[in-house]
Amino acid sequence: MASQPPHSPSGDPGTGLQAGLKNRHLSMIAIGGVIGAGLFVGSSTGIATAGPGILLSYALVGTLVVLVMRMLGEMSVANPASGSFSAHADRALGRWAGFSIGWLYWFFWVVVLAVEATAGATILESWVPAIPQWGWALIVMVVLTATNLVSVGSYGEFEFWFAGIKVVAIGAFIVIGLLALFGVLPGVDTDKAAFGNLTGHGGFLPNGPGTILTGVLLVVFSFMGSEIATLAAGESEDPRRAVTKSTNSIIWRIGVFYLGSIFVIVCLLPWNDPSIAKDGSYVAALGSLGIPHAGQIMNVVVLTSVLSCLNSGLYTASRMAFSLGQRGDAPKAFTRTTSRGVPMIATVASVVFGFVAVFFNYRFPDSVFLFLVNSSGAVALFVWLVICFSQLRMRKIIQRESPEKLVVKMWLYPYLTWATAALIVFVLGYMLTDTKGESSGRTTILLSLLVAAVVVAIAVVRQRVLGSRTDTAEESETDRVPVG
Known part of the structure; x- marks a missing residue:
């Protein structure tokens, strides 16, 4: 087998990153990571599709x-490792896998x-219409880019408060909703708000059991972001402790924030109440309790979630x-860091492509931007599938080399790994x-597969070219005759 150029997929010694994230930052990043703006x-679309049975959909994806x-x-x-699952795939499945899933x-x-x-710009424009929507989008991107460029600690601090x-x-929403359902909150119509x-x-399941899968x-895509804590852990004071804590706590985080809040919504209002489709599920639920300015309250929360998602x-x-x-x-050049441990060029390059995508959204929303959204839509499922196959191989490697590291x-x-992979494949097929x-x-799966196939093809060709160059270099070194 041809030897490959040296690379280090499983660690970050001497990379220039700094441990600037505190334990409270990591804790809130882990908690907030599973709460997306989605x-x-x-959630209102899911409720309209499956009725109260949407709880089973959330439970199924949450378990996954x-x-x-x-x-x-x-x-x-x-x-x-800073590359998390990409670095693990690199080591467990091959360099082509780490390259492909990392770029996707x-x-x-x-x-x-x-x-x-x-x-975010849509909400801000509704508050301050003097600034056009594209202007707000530019302002938001610039501010958060500046935040990320200062230090990893500033990212952590912003995310701590956003999350x-x-x-x-969500905690307040669940508590208020439960108080209403148990008849403790005054002025609530208990005939309408009831279990x-x-x-x-x-x-x-008013529309049939098939709607659970729909x-x-x-x-499924509102859960993307739960893996961010493992990426951020590489810049924390105690990476192993941070990852262990976030891994062990994810069950209650999903149970409370997703299942808990959706349960409250479908109890407070009939699933087919027109206000859910009109105003959104959370606004409709708050409005049914007679809470004034429910729409603006949720706009603030959604804007915070949007900024959190942008920041992360x-x-x-x-x-x-x-x-x-x-x-x-x-x-x-992506590995160059500032004196505060920020990979500046990697950050700027990422935000430049973000700006380009924003431009496409305003200039070509129904063609180029729609393609970008659809072709990246299934990446979450691809990532999860790669994690499954990586873990199947990595467990054997860890057991052979460092069994004491199997803390989690x-x-x-x-068996459960294979069952999880099969469920992901089933969802992709469905x-x-x-x-x-x-x-x-x-459309989403076909375009995502197309983009994934292109990236994998580039990875395989690149690996073969690099491998052949290495072979040529080794042969030249062997054939070289000393002069003298």
Whole structure:
């Protein structure tokens, strides 16, 4: 076998990154990472599709995320790395895998930057119409880029407060909702807000059991971001402790923030209440309790979630670019860091592509930008699938080389890993049956597979070219005759 150019996929010694994230930063990044803006914005569509049964869709995807994060936690505790799952795939499956999933993940987040910047700009323009929407998008991107360029600590501090607002908002929403349901909150119509809404309007699955899987397609992408804590752990004071803590706590985080809040919504209102589709599920639920200015309150929460997602997205994209550069799979310039340990060129490069995507959103929203969104839509599932296959191989490597590092272990290995991979493949296959609209599941999966195939092809060709060059160099060294 041809030897490959040296690279170090499983660690970050001497990379220039600094341990600037405190334990409280990592804790809030881990908690806030599973609360995306999609939870607030997209849940109404899921409720309209599956009724109260959307709880089963969230539970199914939540279980999937818990299992995948357990696998990722096992590998990241044993080998903390800035590239997280990309670095693990590099070592477990081959350099082509680390290259491919790393660049696909980077591509996903730079597109997310454009989506979230536009969403935030829409809210801000409604408050201050004197500044056009594109101007707000530019301001938001510039401010968060500056924040990320200062230091990793400033990113952590911003994210601590952004995520904190999300956590407090959802926590308050659940508490207020439960008080209303138990009749403690005054002025609430207990005939309308009742646990009976779970089954009282056509049953728990009013549109049939098949809508559970349709609901899965609608909610699966709102869970993207749960893996950010493992990427950020490489710049924390104690990476292994941080990853272990975030891995062990993900069950209650998903249970409380996703299942808890959606449960409250479908109990407070009938699933087919017109206000859910009109105003959004959370606004409609708050409005039903007579809380004034419910729409503006949720706009503040959604804007905070958008800024949090933008902040983390820029951080995540820059660190993945940094890791790819460190392993020789991206320009070496991406590994250069400032005196405060910030990979400046990797950060600027990521945000430049984000700006380009924002431009496409305003100039070609129904063609170029729609293609970018659809072609990156299934990357989350690709990432989870690669984590499954990486863990199958990495467990054997860790057991052979450093069994004492198996502090976090995947349950029922390898059976549960294979079952998780099979479920992901099933979801990908089921997406092909969704043919409604320009952003249908079939369109998303086919375009995502197309982009993935191109990236994998580049990775394989690149690996063979580098391998042949190494072979040629070795042969030249062997054939060289000393003169003298």
